[in-house]
Amino acid sequence: MMIFQFYYFCIYFAIGSTSSLLSVYFKDQLHLTTSQIGLLMSLSPIVTIFSQPLWGMLSDLTQNPKKMLLIGQFSSILIALMYSTVNSFSILVIMVILLAISQSALIPLSDSISLTYIQKIGGNYGSIRLFGSIGFAVAALISGELAKSYGLIVIFYIFAFLLFVGILIGFLLPSATPTTKKTSVIKGLPYLLKQKKFVLFLFFAFVVFGPVNANNTYFGLYIQNLGGTLTGVGIAFLISAGSEAPFMQYAKRLISRFGMYNILLLSAGVSALRWVLYFTEPPLILVYVSSISQGLTVGLFIPAALQYVKQLAPQELQSTAVTLYASFGLGLGAWFSTFIGGYLSDYYSIHAIYILFALLSFIGVGIMLYLKSTSKIPSKEEIAS
Structure with missing residues (x-):
């Protein structure tokens, strides 16, 4: 279990250093300009919608997710190092797309391997994933300090180094293939x-x-706009991302006590x-103080949302349902x-920007209130029929 925890720490540290x-x-x-930044940063989630399923298909085709994960890490290192040399906006667009394609393999394939391992030996995914949140949080602070001393370009070298460490650890991860047969997104779409x-929940995630x-994308710029330094940006991300870990650790217990609907409503x-x-x-x-609230909106949202999606979808369509949920929340919504x-x-x-975010989130509150008012989740027998 410790090898997975160390691995997640390194992978999320790498992602956090650039994010x-x-x-x-x-x-x-x-x-x-801010609009140029928004355009560049919006490319990654939209590319991920298409690239993540491709990595999943390659993983299923080769029956070797560990090999595909290592390829994704190695290609991400090469692209990030090239990324650091680019100044042209048009070339930046290409580099953003390429890095989004390669980086989109890291989290889902890591999760696939760890979840398969946990199913075999027993354990708690949250106790592994929280090390990712810790890594992301620590990366934000350390990257800010190093960027202040050596320039912002250092974030690409931190990213590359931590992924290289991840590759070394990756060789020690157990090989894993899915324990259940997956249904393709195309076949599962019509039913879902x-x-x-389920459709309302997709909009809720969006x-x-x-x-x-x-x-x-904008939090660092927002902190600077209020007079914060690069160190201040790192502290803000440390607090926000670090607050996810304790909530994620106790998410299962809190969801069991208060229910999925109430947890998701609270998050929104x-x-x-x-x-x-x-x-x-x-x-x-x-x-800085309000950043602690991210523990609720991420640390509890993710496990509650996954549990909700899995209960709505039949067993053979759960992978498809999770893919769609990720596409709407992490992809289209972002x-x-x-x-x-x-x-x-x-x-x-x-x-x-934040009045837009607030309006969208209040719409989410309305959607979840409606879902809660019709909260009977169908049984497996009802879904199968």
């Missing part, structure tokens, strides 16, 4: 899209989790209030919020 400061790099180092509750992911409501607060231009210290947010910031101010 927290890439928009700042575009602004301070390359002097791009006829389920009203409007609630999309802004949460898009915030990673807290997100909406957080974005409203940011729109009002609060003191920087209040932004793309929409990031893309529109960039233009709102250019035409008004960076604070306008």
